[in-house]
Amino acid sequence: MPRINLDPQTAERLIAGRAGEPADLPRGAAEVASILDAARKVVTESDVSRMAATVAAMRDVLVPGGAGAPASVPARRPRPSPLPKVLSAGVAGLAVLFGGLAAAGALPAAAQKPVADLVSHVGIDLPRPESPAKPADNPTAAPTTSTSTTSTTIPVIVGEPPAQAPTSETTVTAPACPPPAYQSANGCVTPLPVPETTTQPPPTTTTTKPSPPPTTTTSTTVASSGTQSGRYRGDMP
């Protein structure tokens, strides 16, 4: 067995790769230098046989659930065209508009009659235009129709029986205003009815102090003031 005599400084130079010329090295150092050079060379040999699997595993750790997904921005879904919605809305709007006009009989006569005939098959009765009367042929028809239209506001009055709303078919003179309505320049006007005496019943949930019975004064006040029936009671001074 040959004697090996390598000092620590030589060992450090061999490890650092600064051994120098083999002739200048002590016995055995040249062989060690060759071994260490070969060991260093292994770090430059890349083994990529497992790289794909290892990198995928690393990515799973760093981005949970992101394996196989591209790191770039996810693809956008194509935005649907708004044309179908616009067309649907347009058709619906036109249907409502012409439906309303047809129901009110406000379509032109040339269109009202076909529409009325068409929808009559499904059980909807729409007004049909009569033979159109030209204003020049019947000059008195226009104001008569206007008067009848005005009278259609009458039924909103409480207690008044609904007036017969004349339609455009009405070409006769307006009927006389039924009493107590009276004829005015704007048509029939019905005076406001005098409200009946409204006596509020005493509250039933009174606990200690019984509510006083309603007096005649209260009833009169309510009747005269109208809007103040709930603010004053009979026990007030």
Add this chain to the structure above:
Amino acid sequence: MALGEQFTDVVDAARAGAPWALEILYREFHPAVLAFLRARAPAEAEDLASDVFIAVAEGLPRFEGDEDGFRSWLFTITYRQVGQLRRRMGRRRTDPFPADEVGERVPPGDAESDAMAAIGTQQALDLIATLPPAQGEVLLLRVVADLPVDEVARIVNKRPTAVRALQHRAIVGLARRAAREESARDEPVKEEKSESSP
């Protein structure tokens, strides 16, 4: 080869899970890790190397430092992986290494210099693997991982003077082994010469 100035960008992208950055880290550092593991645990080297890089991914969001710091951290993980494997498999002086393969792996040569110059990387690692574990690990961390004495001392939890002593003994041990191999190759030649002489 080092990443140099692009190291910070690569690590930042790797933290975000960019495959290209993870591949760069793998290509740059995997060979050294695998070389270390082949010398310390040949049968488990490939699997352990994958475990090391997965552990790197787990700790990458918390890593702070430059490329030298990354290398030191990487081999700290590698060293601990070997230690865990050793504890799992029981304490053994060296990993199993078939004795009959030693002669086959040392390349036969016509001359000493040719034989030693032609030594392959795996043969070199195999020779280092025959050293006592502490010496072999210190030598691998110095040569393969290219770490300074202080970093090696931190990784193996020893003082720098102890590391220098270990690496010195490792070098002497390698020289003896190389001389032994040389003597073994010379014996047949001497025998032939003695037989041919009258």
